[in-house]
Amino acid sequence: MTSTSAPARPGPGHRPARQLLAASVGNAVEWYDWYAYTFLATYIAGQIFPKGAETSLVPLLATFAVFAVGFFMRPVGGLLMGAVADRHGRRAALTVTILLMGGSSLLVGLTPTYATAGLTAPVILVAARLLQGLSVGGEFAASTTFLVESAGPGRRGLFSSFQYVSTTVGQLAASGIAAVLVGTLSAGAMESWGWRVPFLLGAALSLVGFWIRRGAHETLTPADGEGGRPRPGLFDALRHHPRASLLICGITAGGTIAYYTWTSYLPTYAELNAGVAKADALLAGTLALGFFALLQPLGGLLSDRYGRKPLLLFFGVGFAVLSVPLLRSISGFGTLLLVQCAGMVLLTGFTSISAAVNAEIFPARVRAAGIGFPYSLTVALFGGTAPYVGTLFKDLDRPGLFPWYVSALCLLSALVYLRLPESAHKELER
Structure with missing residues (x-):
């Protein structure tokens, strides 16, 4: 074949x-x-x-x-x-x-x-x-x-x-x-x-x-001629591109903890730590999610014009500096909604372009597997555990540590973004 x-x-x-x-x-x-x-x-x-x-x-x-x-x-x-x-x-x-x-x-x-x-x-x-x-x-x-x-x-x-x-x-x-x-x-x-x-x-x-x-158009074409390279093996991306795989993890760590904290866990965090009523917390979360969806194309357009790194750094540095004051300022429905929307603006710097950034790291031959495994592994380790880490800190009577945890992971990713080459205006590697 x-x-x-x-x-x-x-x-x-x-x-x-x-x-x-x-x-x-x-x-x-x-x-x-x-x-x-x-x-x-x-x-x-x-x-x-x-x-x-x-x-x-x-x-x-x-x-x-x-x-x-x-x-x-x-x-x-x-x-x-x-x-x-x-x-x-x-x-x-x-x-x-x-x-x-x-x-x-x-x-x-x-x-x-x-x-x-x-x-x-x-x-x-x-x-x-x-x-x-x-x-x-x-x-x-x-x-x-x-x-x-x-x-x-x-x-x-x-x-x-x-x-x-x-x-x-x-x-x-x-x-x-x-x-x-x-x-x-x-x-x-x-x-x-x-x-x-x-x-x-x-x-x-x-x-x-x-x-x-x-009815979609296939974006991957057969190699020309009978002498084309054999199809990639299951672990070819990890074997031949270990640095790129680690890079995906570094890019994703801060983004996934911020995403799951602001889109999924924040209503529960507000209930546990600020006494916000459950109905109010869920309403604020729903409104903020609608606002978040509207922001995504704007972030993508900005990155196409000005580059990926400015948006990634806006996200990473923004959350590293503001996670603690934002989460500590929640006191009711109004502040929760403002905090959640402010976080959504910062988060857009990552979410709107993460697919493009990840895809621009790998050649087409191993692009999907190269992205899929390290990305999903990082999400499972840091994003999926966000609610449990936050609840654990609360149970240990140290709820103030959770914002610092979010901040630290976003700072780690921001350091990765600093060393990331700009790829917005380069042709996608074939």
């Missing part, structure tokens, strides 16, 4: 709007499914992991499923689906990831209760969460390369920004649908069948995303 090694240049079948739609709709569906589980975890636990279960394996499986499985599988997904994207094309990998997510979402929606299936129920749910983590990890690897390679000259930053636009849209959709169901259904209906609706809807939406992605 002919090897794949270089991104295709835009041709007659290349339509930028279709490329953006294929990546963005699919990515939004992926993250809708991922966050739906988070928002409905308490209802799922009541049906699948009952407190009065006979066997001690049930609470163990509950803890494993909710807190570990998804994030554990993301680096694996980044590596495996990244390799698929590098060997068989970006579109093939994007098709696999959205079908995996649709299948896992359907599996969650159809999981039997513990009362009807016993231990089989949590085992099925753990399997579904494994597939979700695999899919999300692979989605970032494939969609990052697909978006950036689809961009025309001087537009890689703009295309890159839609990675987090669509992620945020998926998060807001999951939150909104969960809120509507909780607000309209009785508690009994929600506990018995209502929690299944978002997952069944997610499975249906995955089919829509699959249909859109099938």
Whole structure:
């Protein structure tokens, strides 16, 4: 079989709007499914992991499923689906990831209760969460390369920004649908069948995303001639580009802790440390997320004009200096909303261009796997653990240490950004 090694240049079948739609709709569906589980975890636990279960394996499986499985599988997904994207094309990998997510979402929606299936129920749910983590990890690897390679000259930053636009849209959709169901259904209906609706809807939406992605233009072309290099192996990116792999980790560490703190953990942080009411904290978080999505294309456009480094340093230095005063200033709904929006402005310096920055580090032949594994591993180590680290500091009666933890990781990444060569105006390596 002919090897794949270089991104295709835009041709007659290349339509930028279709490329953006294929990546963005699919990515939004992926993250809708991922966050739906988070928002409905308490209802799922009541049906699948009952407190009065006979066997001690049930609470163990509950803890494993909710807190570990998804994030554990993301680096694996980044590596495996990244390799698929590098060997068989970006579109093939994007098709696999959205079908995996649709299948896992359907599996969650159809999981039997513990009362009807016993231990089989949590085992099925753990399997579904494994597939979700695999899919999300692979989605970032494939969609990052697909978006950036689809961009025309001087537009890689703009295309890159839609990675987090669509992620945020998926998060807001999951939150909104969960809120509507909780607000309209009785508690009994929600506990018995209502929690299944978002997952069944997610499975249906995955089919829509699959249909859109099938018509996308492939950005990776076969190598010319019979003497082309063999297709890359699973670990070729790590083996031949170890410095680039470490660079991805350094670039991502500060960005992922800031992202998960400001988009996911901040409402809980405000409740625990400033006494903000839960409803007010969630409202502030929702408003800030909408503001965040609107900022992303602006950040991408600025980076295309002025470069990646100024935005990365704006983010890294900004959070290193301001994380502590911002988090300590939260005292109520108003200050929480201001703090969250201020953080979103700073965070845009990273999120709007992270896909472009990562893609510009690796050659096309190993780009997807090269990005996918170190990025997802760093997210699992620092982003996924942010809520637990924050809660741990609170339990240890040292809540003031968490802002310093965020600040330190952002300072570390800022030092990496200082040494990073500017790549915005260079041709993407083939």
